[in-house]
Amino acid sequence: MDRFIRGEFQLIFLSPKCLNRGRAWREILKSNIYQERVIAFVVDEAHLIKNWGDDYRPEFSKLGEIRSLLPQQTNVMALTATATTVLRDHVIKILGMKRVSVVEVSPGKDNLFFSIKEFKSIEENFIPLMKELKDKKLSMERTFIFCRRPIDCAELWSAFIRFLKDDITEPPGLPLKIPEVRLVDYYTGCTQEAVRNVILSQFSKPSCLRVVIATVAFGLGVDCPDIRRVIHFGVPEDVETYVQQVGRAGRDGKLSSCVMLYGPGVYRRFSNDHILAYCKSKDTCRRDFLYSITGTFVRF
Structure with a gap:
């Protein structure tokens, strides 16, 4: 000091x-x-x-x-x-800023594909992903799942464990308590710091970690360039938060997908009208709707 x-x-x-x-x-x-x-x-x-x-x-x-x-x-x-x-x-x-100069660029990336899928149940919506992971293992492209609540992270993590059994680690059958061998992991504010550091490290470099289930507690600014899918299980509070979070996908410039699960069983408390309107929209280009919904984002 x-x-x-x-x-x-x-x-x-x-x-x-x-x-x-x-x-x-x-x-x-x-x-x-x-x-x-x-x-x-x-x-x-x-x-x-x-x-x-x-x-x-x-x-x-x-x-x-x-x-x-x-x-x-x-x-x-x-x-x-x-x-x-x-x-x-x-x-x-x-911040008490005076004589401000604003440098503004559209937050949109043309390599992202946006979609809304009806949420029915964890099993029905996520088993296809679990099957893909079981079949492809290390060759499966990385997926990030955002949850609004830690309880949703834990429930989804448990579903992966039940379905994959020994295949949740690589090689199969290794002790799940070793975070470095997990194909799937979850990250919340309650996750032990040592485990959090392993997850951040594993997901930022070539490793066996293919799927991360996390709340907003997942480190801001962490650079994971090869995330191919971002799935939202729980509606964000607003459009700005959603744009920030889907920005984790496709940072290497390759085509990537952003999926919002929406339905009666999805947590959306405190989500504002703009983001709910995005979830309900059916006849408008999602990219155009997303970046123009507040009238401030630059359209493509």
Whole structure:
């Protein structure tokens, strides 16, 4: 900590939670060293200031307080892949940004195919995927399944275990307690840190891990270039969140699919009208509907 206090680092990466834990960093930022030397305050994944800052992780909404401790002339940069005009204005206000220059590019990728499928049951909707994994094993293309609730992750994970039995590991029959050999794994905020680190590592490089079932707790900014399918089992809160999450598919530029499961048995509490309208739409190009639904995204 002494090296931080003395200002020995040119780049300092901190989480909002760390910045707002106690008063240590606030006092450091108010010191003469930082008041004289700090040239920029940068916030990545800036949409979380609104999406998580309201109630889920209030530390994000307090970033404006941290910014206020720095000299007025300090440069501020906010980065996000998804921001409507309303969200963008909110971030600008919270961070106290003045004389703002906006660099805006459409979040859409033309290699993604969007579809809505009726949800009937875990067995009926996911057994085809389980059969594919059982047959192809390591040759199956990677799939990411987003769930709104940890309980849905656990239920889906249990269904994979019941169906695959010994084939859930590679080679088959190895102890399931060894995360490095699992073909399927799940990731929530309750997952042990050691297991989470293994999952993040395995899914970011060539490995036996083919399917990850996860909540939004799955690390932001994690680069998994070869995900071919993103399936949503649970409707996201809004369009921005959905666009952010499907952006994990096809990062290598290859054709990939984004499937939303929708029906009476799918969790959609707190999902707003825009994303529900997307789920119900039947006669409009989904890509066009998705990126124009708020009237702010650039159309293809």
